[in-house]
Amino acid sequence: MTVIQDEYVGQTITFHCEYDDKFKSHTKVFYRLKEGPVHVLNSSQSSQSSEEKIILSDSHEDQFTVTIRDISADDGGVYLCGVERYGSDPSITHISFIKEIQLNVYSRNASVQVQAYSSKSVFITCKFPQEFRRNKKFIQKDSSQKIIVDEQNQWVRHDKVHMYDDSSEGLLKVFISDLTAADEGTYRCGVNITDDDLFTDVKLTVNQVDHFRASSKASAVIGESVKLTCDFPEKHGETFKHICRENEQKICENISSSEQKRFEFSVSSAGVFTAIISNVSERDAGVYWCGAETRDTHLTSVSLTNQHQLTVTMPPVVGREGDSSEIKCPYNAKHSREVKHLCKGKCFTKDAQNIIRSNEVNKPRISAKDETELNLFTVTLSELRAEDAGIYWCAVRDEFNLHTELMIVMKDAVTREASVGGSVSISCQFFRNHMRFFCRGDQLNICVRDGVRVSSNKRTNGRFSVTDETSAGVFTVNITDLTEEDSGKYWCAEESSGSFIFTEVHLRVIGETTSSYTERETSQDKEKSETTSSYTERETSQDKEKSETTTSDTEREKSQDKEKSGSSMIVAVSVGLILLAVCLVLVLLKIKYNRKHGIGSSTPAQLPIIPSDGLLCTSVSFQKHEESLSDAALAFSNEEIHSDYTTVIYHIVPNSF
Known part of the structure; x- marks a missing residue:
C-alpha cells in the first residue's frame, strides 16, 4: 500500500500504520528508504520520548503511529512502516513492511531558475499539495496584479500567457510562446489558501542568441515511423528529453502516458537528440516542439527549442491501367456522422475536383462506402486510365485532410534482352510534357525515393543517359557496358505535381565477358564452340562431313581423284584414243577410195556410213573446266562429219557420277 503525503516546511505530520492482530506484541519499525536510519519501537514500549523528532506510538490493537515534527525540505522522501517477525535463527531479523509513504515537503516561498530562448517557447508545471487541488491558482509577474485562473481543467489565456488548472493532479500549467526580452522576469506561480498563499517564484531568463536549427517540415506515412531531430543546451545533458504537440489553441500540451510507448528518444551527438514516433496515425499530424526538461521539487520546466511541422499521408495507391483501385480514408470517430469527401486536389480549395461524397450515389467508374463502425471511408475507382493518376485528398469539413498518391502503371510492359558488355536502348511513351525519369526497384515508392538513375533534369548518370523525342511522345x-547485375525490374515514369504514370521495364542481360570464352567453350560452344573450337573438334567430327569436303577436298582429292581421276581419265583417254584411231582409219579409207575412183578433192562426196555397232565418228572435244580434271568426264555429240577433215576436240564436262 502506497500513500502520498504533501506537507509544508515547519509543519508536524502523523502517519498511521495498520497491522494484523497477530503482530500486536511484535516490535514496530519505521524506515526511510535509501537514507535510513531505522526507528524501532520495542514491544515493551507504548511510545518513544516526545523529545524525539520522529515519534512512534503503538496502540497494541491494530495500528501504530509515526509523527515527524518540524519537517524540513530535507525530510521529503519515501518511508516504510513495518513489523519484525520471528524466525528460527534468532540472530537474523525479519521485517514485514506494511505501508509505503511518499512525503513531499513544500516551501511556502521557493525560488527556481528557468532558462528559455528568444522566439521559442517555455512550458512550466507548478506542483501543489493535493489538499489544495480545488483551490484557485494564480500567476503574478513581478509586482503586477495576480492573474487568477477562474476555470479549472481548461486552458485560459491572458495576453501571451496560457494557464491550465488541473484539479485532478493539483497542478498549474503555464505556457508562454514567442518569447522576447520583455518576457523576462519573476513569475509567482501560486495557490490561494485561507490564511496565506503558497507559491513558487519562477525566475525566467530569455536568452537572445541560440544556435538551434530553424523550424522544419517532415512527412510520415500512416503505419510507418518518422524521426524528428531536436537540439538542447549541452549544460542540460543529464536532463530528460521532451516532445509535445500543439493543440488547436497552439499550446504545446504534454504527450499522454498512453502514447509514450510510441516515442523513442536517443542522443545522436552533443546537444542533439532524436525522437522517433512509431506506427504513425492520422492523429499525429500537427506542430511539435521538443527540448530539454528540468525538474525541481516544486515544478517542472521544459525549454522548447525546435519546431516541427509534421504532415501525415496515406500510403500510395498503385493501380494498373484497366483495373480497379481502392482509396481508403480513415477518420476520427468524432466525424462518423459527418459527410466525407474525396477530391483530386485539396478539398475546399478553388482548384479541387470533387470525386465523390459519402452522401452521393455512385458514379460511372466510381463507387463509395462509409463504414462508420470502422471509421473508414472507401472509394473504388474502376477502369483506370493514365489521367486518373494524381494526388487525392480525404476530408471532413476543412479541419481534417489526408492525402495519398494514386500511381498508374500502364498495361503494356517493356521487355529487353542484351548481352554482357553491350548496350541497350529502352523507349517509353509519355503522355504529357512533364518531368520524366528512369529508376530501378521492385516497389514503386522505393524506386521513386531511392532508385532514380536519370531524369529530365539529370540526363547523364554514369552508364545511363536519356534522350527525348518530343514529337513522337517517346523518351x-x-x-x-552492361553486366549481369543490370538485370532486373526498372520503371519509366512521368511526374507532374505528384501525378505519376509508370511503364514497367524488364531487362535481362545474358552471356559473360571475354574471359568467359573458355567457359562458353564448354557450354555455349556446344552451339558456338562447335563453330569456334569445333574448328578444332569438328575438324575431327564435322570434318568427316565438311572436312571430308575440305580436307577431303585435299584428302579425297588425293584418294577420290586417284580413284575417279585415275579411272575417269583412263576411260576418257582410252575412249578418246580408240575413237581417234577409228577416225584416222576412216580418213585413210576415204583417201584410198577417192584415189581409186579418181575423185578429186574439189568434189564434195558423202562419207559412207560404215556400221560399227551404230557408232559414228564424232566430234570429240576436251575443254578444261574451272574445276579439277578429276571432276570431269567425256561428253559425246551425235553430229555427223560433213567436212573433208575431221576436227577432234577434247571436251571435258563436270563429272556426273
Missing part, C-alpha cells in the same frame, strides 16, 4: 534510356 529513350540508353545503358552501356
Whole structure:
C-alpha cells in the first residue's frame, strides 16, 4: 500500500500504520528508504520520548503511529512502516513492511531558475499539495496584479500567457510562446489558501542568441515511423528529453502516458537528440516542439527549442491501367456522422475536383462506402486510365485532410534482352510534357525515393543517359557496358505535381565477358564452340562431313581423284584414243577410195556410213573446266562429219557420277 503525503516546511505530520492482530506484541519499525536510519519501537514500549523528532506510538490493537515534527525540505522522501517477525535463527531479523509513504515537503516561498530562448517557447508545471487541488491558482509577474485562473481543467489565456488548472493532479500549467526580452522576469506561480498563499517564484531568463536549427517540415506515412531531430543546451545533458504537440489553441500540451510507448528518444551527438514516433496515425499530424526538461521539487520546466511541422499521408495507391483501385480514408470517430469527401486536389480549395461524397450515389467508374463502425471511408475507382493518376485528398469539413498518391502503371510492359558488355536502348511513351525519369526497384515508392538513375533534369548518370523525342511522345534510356547485375525490374515514369504514370521495364542481360570464352567453350560452344573450337573438334567430327569436303577436298582429292581421276581419265583417254584411231582409219579409207575412183578433192562426196555397232565418228572435244580434271568426264555429240577433215576436240564436262 502506497500513500502520498504533501506537507509544508515547519509543519508536524502523523502517519498511521495498520497491522494484523497477530503482530500486536511484535516490535514496530519505521524506515526511510535509501537514507535510513531505522526507528524501532520495542514491544515493551507504548511510545518513544516526545523529545524525539520522529515519534512512534503503538496502540497494541491494530495500528501504530509515526509523527515527524518540524519537517524540513530535507525530510521529503519515501518511508516504510513495518513489523519484525520471528524466525528460527534468532540472530537474523525479519521485517514485514506494511505501508509505503511518499512525503513531499513544500516551501511556502521557493525560488527556481528557468532558462528559455528568444522566439521559442517555455512550458512550466507548478506542483501543489493535493489538499489544495480545488483551490484557485494564480500567476503574478513581478509586482503586477495576480492573474487568477477562474476555470479549472481548461486552458485560459491572458495576453501571451496560457494557464491550465488541473484539479485532478493539483497542478498549474503555464505556457508562454514567442518569447522576447520583455518576457523576462519573476513569475509567482501560486495557490490561494485561507490564511496565506503558497507559491513558487519562477525566475525566467530569455536568452537572445541560440544556435538551434530553424523550424522544419517532415512527412510520415500512416503505419510507418518518422524521426524528428531536436537540439538542447549541452549544460542540460543529464536532463530528460521532451516532445509535445500543439493543440488547436497552439499550446504545446504534454504527450499522454498512453502514447509514450510510441516515442523513442536517443542522443545522436552533443546537444542533439532524436525522437522517433512509431506506427504513425492520422492523429499525429500537427506542430511539435521538443527540448530539454528540468525538474525541481516544486515544478517542472521544459525549454522548447525546435519546431516541427509534421504532415501525415496515406500510403500510395498503385493501380494498373484497366483495373480497379481502392482509396481508403480513415477518420476520427468524432466525424462518423459527418459527410466525407474525396477530391483530386485539396478539398475546399478553388482548384479541387470533387470525386465523390459519402452522401452521393455512385458514379460511372466510381463507387463509395462509409463504414462508420470502422471509421473508414472507401472509394473504388474502376477502369483506370493514365489521367486518373494524381494526388487525392480525404476530408471532413476543412479541419481534417489526408492525402495519398494514386500511381498508374500502364498495361503494356517493356521487355529487353542484351548481352554482357553491350548496350541497350529502352523507349517509353509519355503522355504529357512533364518531368520524366528512369529508376530501378521492385516497389514503386522505393524506386521513386531511392532508385532514380536519370531524369529530365539529370540526363547523364554514369552508364545511363536519356534522350527525348518530343514529337513522337517517346523518351529513350540508353545503358552501356552492361553486366549481369543490370538485370532486373526498372520503371519509366512521368511526374507532374505528384501525378505519376509508370511503364514497367524488364531487362535481362545474358552471356559473360571475354574471359568467359573458355567457359562458353564448354557450354555455349556446344552451339558456338562447335563453330569456334569445333574448328578444332569438328575438324575431327564435322570434318568427316565438311572436312571430308575440305580436307577431303585435299584428302579425297588425293584418294577420290586417284580413284575417279585415275579411272575417269583412263576411260576418257582410252575412249578418246580408240575413237581417234577409228577416225584416222576412216580418213585413210576415204583417201584410198577417192584415189581409186579418181575423185578429186574439189568434189564434195558423202562419207559412207560404215556400221560399227551404230557408232559414228564424232566430234570429240576436251575443254578444261574451272574445276579439277578429276571432276570431269567425256561428253559425246551425235553430229555427223560433213567436212573433208575431221576436227577432234577434247571436251571435258563436270563429272556426273
